[in-house]
Amino acid sequence: MSNLPEILSLTRTVAWEAANILRSYYNGTESKNLNTTYKDDEPVTAADMAVNQHILQRLQAELGNLEFTYITEETYKTGQSPQNHTPWAWIIxxxxxxxxxxxxxxxxxxxxxxxxxxxxxxxxxxxxxxEKIYYAIKDGGSFVETINGTTKPLKVSSDKPLEDLTLVVSRSHRNQRLNHLLANLPCQNHKSVGSVGGKIATIVEQQADIYISLSGKSAPKDWDIAAPELILTEAGGKFTHFDGSPLLYNTGEINQWGGLLASNGEHHQILCNTAESILQNFSPQE
Known part of the structure; x- marks a missing residue:
């Protein structure tokens, strides 16, 4: 698709607009009107729905829906996602x-x-x-833009010994297997950050070096991983399954099952192999 730079410009604008809407709910005029409900034990707020609607309306008004499938967390949950999986898909x-x-x-x-x-x-x-957005086009590098319009290229950390790497970890999505894995890796520096996008931002900003996702009763979904992955890989990092295979999206299966590793790339395969070995020796009774 030859007009990717134009589409990126539109997407950046839509992202800033969406950020303003979320902030109005977070600490502004709509902060008391979240109307939180739960689906599959996960919270959904009025902010989720308002931003979902805004993004879809803006993209579809500019780009239409003939070439594109639109897959979002909120429309998927309510059965509104189109079933025709076109080669081009927005995952939101x-x-x-x-x-x-x-x-x-x-x-x-x-x-x-x-x-x-x-x-x-x-x-x-x-x-x-x-007040930042991170963006990337395949083979075009990864960048961060601040609210005042300054932009800089991103590059992951390098030349760190394995034991000095910092893992960015979740506060809420934890289970016994993941805790066992994290406790037995050779790198024991941990930094807690919410949101997969936020975790990957810490890696491309060189505040952390590794993120691990390990599915349990549930797994991260396409919309959790697709956008952060490209930001990381275009900054020089890697994001794969433990066996080294690439992550695939818009396949009809929204769950990203198994072990996933995001890293600055330098010790990626060693970490994947180590993680698999640690988990082979895991017993729930431990």
Whole structure:
């Protein structure tokens, strides 16, 4: 698609607009009107729905829906996602980190990714409370833009010994297997951050080096991972399954099952192999 730079410009604008809407709910005029409900034990707020509607209306008004499938967390849950999986798909999370949003940690994000043939080729991640957006086009590098319009390229950390790497971890999505894995890795520096988008932002900002996702009763979904993945890989990092296989999106299966590792890339395969070995020796009784 030759007009990717134009689509990226539109997507960045939409991301800033969406960030302003979320902030109005978070600490502004709509802060008392979240109307929180729960679906599959996950919270959904009026902010999720308002931003979801805004993003879809803006993208579809400019781009239409003939070439594109639109898959969002909120429309998927309500059965409104189109079933015809076109080669081009928008995968959108209007509010990644809803629990953090409700609990006022400030660590929530907006994810927008354009996927071609199951792989992301354009993405934007907005971190509203940091007043930043991160963006990338496949083979075009990864960048961060601040609210005042300054932009800089991003590059992951390098030349760190394995034991000095910092893991960015979740506060809420934890289970016994993941805790066992984290406790037995050779790198024991941990940093807690909400939202997958926020976690990947810490890696491309060189505040952390590794993120691990390990599915239990549930798994991260396409909209949790697609946009952050491209931001990371275009900054020089890697994001794969433990066996090294790539993550695939818009396949008809929204769950990203198994072990997933995001890193600065330098010790990626060693960490994948180590993680698999640690988990082979895991017993729930431990």
């Amino acid at each position: 999370d209007p509010l990644d980190g809803t629990r953090d949003f409700i609990e006022k940690t400030g660590e929530y994000a907006i994810h927008l990714a354009l996927v071609q043939e199951h792989r992301p080729i354009l993405s934007v991640v907005a971190i509203p409370e940091a």
